[in-house]
Amino acid sequence: MSERKYFGTDGVRGRVGDFPITPDFAVKLGWAAGTVFAKSGNQRVLVGKDTRLSGYMLESALEAGLLSAGVSVEFLGPMPTPAVAYLTRNFRAAAGIVISASHNPYYDNGIKFFSDSGSKLPDAVESEIERLLDEPLVCVPSEQMGRASRIDDAPGRYIEFCKSVFPSELSLSGLTIVVDCAHGATYHIAPDVLRELGATVHEIGTAPNGININADCGATELKSLQASVREHKADLGFALDGDGDRLMMVTSEGRVVDGDDVIYILARAAQQDGLLQGGIVGTLMSNFALEKFFADRKIPFVRAKVGDRYVMEELVKRDWKIGGENSGHLINRQFHSTGDGIIAGLQVLTAMQREQCSLSDLLKGFEKYPQALINVRFQAGSDPLADSAVQSAVADVEKRLGNEGRVLLRKSGTEPLIRVMVEGRDAQSVKTLAQQIAGEVEAAAN
Numbered sequence: 001m002s003e004r005k006y007f008g009t010d011g012v013r014g015r016v017g018d019f020p021i022t023p024d025f026a027v028k029l030g031w032a033a034g035t036v037f038a039k040s041g042n043q044r045v046l047v048g049k050d051t052r053l054s055g056y057m058l059e060s061a062l063e064a065g066l067l068s069a070g071v072s073v074e075f076l077g078p079m080p081t082p083a084v085a086y087l088t089r090n091f092r093a094a095a096g097i098v099i100s101a102s103h104n105p106y107y108d109n110g111i112k113f114f115s116d117s118g119s120k121l122p123d124a125v126e127s128e129i130e131r132l133l134d135e136p137l138v139c140v141p142s143e144q145m146g147r148a149s150r151i152d153d154a155p156g157r158y159i160e161f162c163k164s165v166f167p168s169e170l171s172l173s174g175l176t177i178v179v180d181c182a183h184g185a186t187y188h189i190a191p192d193v194l195r196e197l198g199a200t201v202h203e204i205g206t207a208p209n210g211i212n213i214n215a216d217c218g219a220t221e222l223k224s225l226q227a228s229v230r231e232h233k234a235d236l237g238f239a240l241d242g243d244g245d246r247l248m249m250v251t252s253e254g255r256v257v258d259g260d261d262v263i264y265i266l267a268r269a270a271q272q273d274g275l276l277q278g279g280i281v282g283t284l285m286s287n288f289a290l291e292k293f294f295a296d297r298k299i300p301f302v303r304a305k306v307g308d309r310y311v312m313e314e315l316v317k318r319d320w321k322i323g324g325e326n327s328g329h330l331i332n333r334q335f336h337s338t339g340d341g342i343i344a345g346l347q348v349l350t351a352m353q354r355e356q357c358s359l360s361d362l363l364k365g366f367e368k369y370p371q372a373l374i375n376v377r378f379q380a381g382s383d384p385l386a387d388s389a390v391q392s393a394v395a396d397v398e399k400r401l402g403n404e405g406r407v408l409l410r411k412s413g414t415e416p417l418i419r420v421m422v423e424g425r426d427a428q429s430v431k432t433l434a435q436q437i438a439g440e441v442e443a444a445a446n
Helices: 023-038 054-068 081-090 123-133 154-164 190-196 223-231 259-272 288-296 308-318 341-355 388-401 427-445
Strands: 012-015 044-049 072-078 095-099 108-114 148-150 176-180 200-204 236-240 247-251 280-283 301-304 322-324 330-332 371-377 405-411 417-424
Touching (some): 023 044, 044 054, 072 081, 081 154, 081 341, 154 190, 154 341, 176 190, 176 223, 223 247, 247 259, 259 322, 259 341, 280 288, 280 308, 308 330, 330 341, 388 405, 417 427
Parallel strands (some): 044 072, 280 322
Antiparallel strands (some): 405 417
């Protein structure tokens, strides 16, 4: 979709109380989406949410809009985003809706959609919803209005699904795991999954109060997890974000294991088991060490734009299975139609148990390249990336790096910033080269 008036790359998101995250817009969005979904003849929509206090308001507003379009709503309560995708497919619903702002603070919220296949909505469907948002809201006749109900066993169904991806001949018995649920939607899911597979589990971030989601915890802040892993002498730690689609890990020594590390583990294990279909999709921000590793193993590797939506698009286009981002969005289409933090973690645990080794051992031989990232603010209307001095500086740095590094300049999608990134083998050299390019970008921007 070339022009998006309301939808971003992952639904509608913003600060609660500011347009479009307002009750009146949510009613209209529910009606517009419901009108589009009802055309399929399937008038069943599932709605889940994370633990933000504002979820109650948006849930009620969406309900009113959906019912007015003649769609029946089934509420899941607090559930991870990937759980809503799975249950939408499992219940043969027309669509699934998630009320969440993922890793953002509690004062933000969002509304995103899944199709009946558990995938992100096609662009054509989003375009039709956007078109209707600019039309008057017209209720269906009273006798055609939808009904509302609740699915009480949704958590148990999803727990069983997660457990099903872990090989039945293996167990987590003997492992001590700390799991940080970010006071978010996995608080009543992830600890039970790990316990039921045999692990000794210590949990943090499992006491949501509506405003503590992602607050100094979860996949975006690992200090509490690192401290808890050391305190309990655990084998490893899991950190999920507020809606459960992002995973970061910590080794027993406290080393951070990010999305690039996990992709390395998953790709290596899949190749060893003869299960790797095609290649791997990363993003523009994936570490250069991944690219080098895959080249050495003759595994095809492509970079998508930043965003799990774009990773999935590349995977589907090529019919590949594994992809993700260094931020912890990880996708394996062998198991699920969307990124899932719990399932990605279980795949890592599968590799550990099969090889009877630690998380640190799985990463031996994989050393990420040092990376320097500098943000440079620019004025609206200017285009520093087209400046000849900037282009010359980039060419000079690329020549100096040769085949042992790379340069990336890109505009932020949310702020007037140019992101300057340089990777190479030597940390100090990388920092110096990034500063060299950033200086030229700053001069061109002012």
